[in-house]
Amino acid sequence: MEVEEDGAAEEQQQFSYRQRLKAAVHYTVGCLCEEVASDREIPFSKQTIAAISELTFRQCETFAKDLEMFARHAKRSTINTEDVKLLARRSNSLLKYISEKNEELTQFNTEQKAKKKKKLEDDNTKSVAPAEAAAAGKDGS
Amino acid sequence: MADSYDGDSEPTTRTLLRRVLDTADTRTPRRRRSARVGYERALSESASNHTDYGSGLSRIHGNVEEQTPRTLLKNILLTAPESSIMRPESVVKPVPTPQVVQSSRRDSSRGSLELQLPELEPSTTLALGLLAPGRRKQRLRLSVFQQGVDQGLPLSQEPRGNASASSLTSSLNLTFATPLQPQSVQRPGLARRPPTHRAVDVGAFLQDLRDTSLALASPGDSLRTPVATLPTDTVLEDTQPFSQPLVGRSPSGYHSLPCLSHTEVEDAERAISHRTQSSGPRLQNHSEYMGHVAQRSVRTEKSKRHREMSEAVEAKEPEGSSGDEDISGRTGKGPSVGMRDLSSEPLEPLPTRLPPRARTPGPRPRQDPHKTGLSHYVKLFSFSAKMPMEKKALEMVEKCLDKYFQHLCDDLEVFAAHAGRKTVKPEDLELLMRRQGLVNDQVSLHVLVERYLPLEYRQLLIPCAFSGNSVFPAQ
Numbered sequence: 001m002e003v004e005e006d007g008a009a010e011e012q013q014q015f016s017y018r019q020r021l022k023a024a025v026h027y028t029v030g031c032l033c034e035e036v037a038s039d040r041e042i043p044f045s046k047q048t049i050a051a052i053s054e055l056t057f058r059q060c061e062t063f064a065k066d067l068e069m070f071a072r073h074a075k076r077s078t079i080n081t082e083d084v085k086l087l088a089r090r091s092n093s094l095l096k097y098i099s100e101k102n103e104e105l106t107q108f109n110t111e112q113k114a115k116k117k118k119k120l121e122d123d124n125t126k127s128v129a130p131a132e133a134a135a136a137g138k139d140g141s
Numbered sequence: 142m143a144d145s146y147d148g149d150s151e152p153t154t155r156t157l158l159r160r161v162l163d164t165a166d167t168r169t170p171r172r173r174r175s176a177r178v179g180y181e182r183a184l185s186e187s188a189s190n191h192t193d194y195g196s197g198l199s200r201i202h203g204n205v206e207e208q209t210p211r212t213l214l215k216n217i218l219l220t221a222p223e224s225s226i227m228r229p230e231s232v233v234k235p236v237p238t239p240q241v242v243q244s245s246r247r248d249s250s251r252g253s254l255e256l257q258l259p260e261l262e263p264s265t266t267l268a269l270g271l272l273a274p275g276r277r278k279q280r281l282r283l284s285v286f287q288q289g290v291d292q293g294l295p296l297s298q299e300p301r302g303n304a305s306a307s308s309l310t311s312s313l314n315l316t317f318a319t320p321l322q323p324q325s326v327q328r329p330g331l332a333r334r335p336p337t338h339r340a341v342d343v344g345a346f347l348q349d350l351r352d353t354s355l356a357l358a359s360p361g362d363s364l365r366t367p368v369a370t371l372p373t374d375t376v377l378e379d380t381q382p383f384s385q386p387l388v389g390r391s392p393s394g395y396h397s398l399p400c401l402s403h404t405e406v407e408d409a410e411r412a413i414s415h416r417t418q419s420s421g422p423r424l425q426n427h428s429e430y431m432g433h434v435a436q437r438s439v440r441t442e443k444s445k446r447h448r449e450m451s452e453a454v455e456a457k458e459p460e461g462s463s464g465d466e467d468i469s470g471r472t473g474k475g476p477s478v479g480m481r482d483l484s485s486e487p488l489e490p491l492p493t494r495l496p497p498r499a500r501t502p503g504p505r506p507r508q509d510p511h512k513t514g515l516s517h518y519v520k521l522f523s524f525s526a527k528m529p530m531e532k533k534a535l536e537m538v539e540k541c542l543d544k545y546f547q548h549l550c551d552d553l554e555v556f557a558a559h560a561g562r563k564t565v566k567p568e569d570l571e572l573l574m575r576r577q578g579l580v581n582d583q584v585s586l587h588v589l590v591e592r593y594l595p596l597e598y599r600q601l602l603i604p605c606a607f608s609g610n611s612v613f614p615a616q
Contacts, residue, residue: 070572082559086559
């Protein structure tokens with residue numbers, strides 16, 4: 001009985017979680033549609049926005065499953081940018097966009113790493129210098 | 142003997158075959174050697190019975206008194222070197238040996254002919270059907286032969302061609318039954334033709350036969366026919382002097398051999414070179430897809446996969462909506478189409494093995510090699526539609542199938558590259574089927590294989606334990 005209750009409660013929790021997610025997606029889709037409507041001056045009906053948000057939610061589920069399958073297919077346990085690129089291979093523009101973003105990110109990462117390295121080196125030299133000075137001072141005295 | 146000559150000017154292959162069948166009695170097949178002897182015996186016996194036929198030939202072969210038409214036919218079948226046509230003496234040589242055998246065994250029953258019968262029977266229907274187009278060629282060749290040799294052997298040519306045709310068709314039938322048997326399973330004893338002994342004319346006739354059979358058979362079978370033609374190819378040679386006259390008459394339209402390479406590669410799945418251990422389903426598809434897919438990875442696994450897929454797809458085709466353009470059998474997405482792509486791949490390596498035929502006949506029917514495999518699926522589509530369809534609609538269906546299979550093949554390629562491989566493996570196929578929704582947590586790939594593929598494919602794909610702790614296909 002307790003297990004059942006727990007199971008049912010968990011299911012309810014899951015369900016409410018999904019509902020909240022769906023609501024969030026719906027809100028975002030609504031905002032985007034409003035933007036497009038104001039741009040093109042074509043109003044969007046509520047049903048359209050609801051349909052788009054439902055579609056987006058389901059597609060997100062599919063994407064997630066596909067990403068997991070791709071990662072497992074490449075014998076990895078983490079989803080990579082390669083998996084994402086594989087997912088977006090259908091539409092050329094999206095693929096290009098993703099690739100560019102990926103390159104930017106890698107560049108940024110390398111820059112960050114370089115900065116960190118530099119910082120570390122400076123710290124090392126700084127710490128070494130006072131240590132030497134301290135040692136020299138000690139020896140001297 | 143000379144009196145009871147039939148009204149027919151020349152015994153046709155059909156009548157000869159009928160006579161053979163009438164005289165043959167049922168018996169279990171024996172070894173080839175005994176079969177041959179028995180055949181000769183039966184031939185001689187039946188020849189003696191049907192005097193009209195014998196008389197006709199005995200008139201022709203005045204110099205060789207003992208030679209019966211049957212023995213002559215048999216000799217030609219067995220040896221028949223090119224030169225023998227021009228030099229009748231060489232033909233005479235093998236005759237005495239069977240003669241001796243015949244005379245010694247004349248007493249025994251005529252069951253020997255039966256040895257041929259089990260092989261002839263399944264092929265008779267096919268051979269008779271195929272004889273119609275081939276008969277004309279036979280007659281033409283006969284006239285040529287008569288020109289070449291004064292005492293022509295036209296009658297022997299026909300039956301020889303018929304026998305070889307039947308043997309070819311029987312061998313074809315054999316290959317149809319088990320197209321992808323591993324070599325160890327095949328029994329060489331069942332091979333009917335000695336590979337070295339092959340006459341030019343027979344080769345030409347076989348080529349014609351093959352072309353017509355290929356033309357008659359659905360493109361789906363073309364996957365198997367190349368396998369069937371492989372052993373004959375080594376035998377068939379361009380023999381002078383009759384190759385030129387035959388070239389013009391051969392059914393040039395059906396040079397389906399090169400077409401085979403392109404057919405059935407519809408499915409992106411990759412060509413199936415031959416069956417090896419591959420767990421993935423294979424699809425028989427357009428060769429073109431298979432072609433460029435095969436360029437990247439020609440592996441048996443892939444081909445197996447494709448074949449499986451094609452089978453699975455074909456099996457599911459009736460289920461899927463006929464109106465679905467995206468039916469590509471590849472991953473069982475649905476009805477069938479995707480399979481086609483895969484099947485084309487396996488064909489791709491096979492045609493490359495076939496030697497290019499030097500003589501290209503004249504005009505051949507314009508067959509787009511890329512679409513040959515698709516036409517099979519389009520026909521299936523029009524059949525499932527249960528209502529008349531416009532040609533334009535069928536063309537559109539073909540185009541969509543084309544794109545679909547191309548898409549599937551590209552996907553397979555990308556999946557293989559994603560896993561850091563250059564070869565498409567069953568895992569890639571399974572991933573594709575997962576994306577299509579055919580394979581999920583409830584239904585695995587093996588379940589689909591069991592459900593839709595025939596046993597021969599299943600035993601190649603699903604590992605099974607055999608005696609001696611051996612698992613085939615090896616994991």
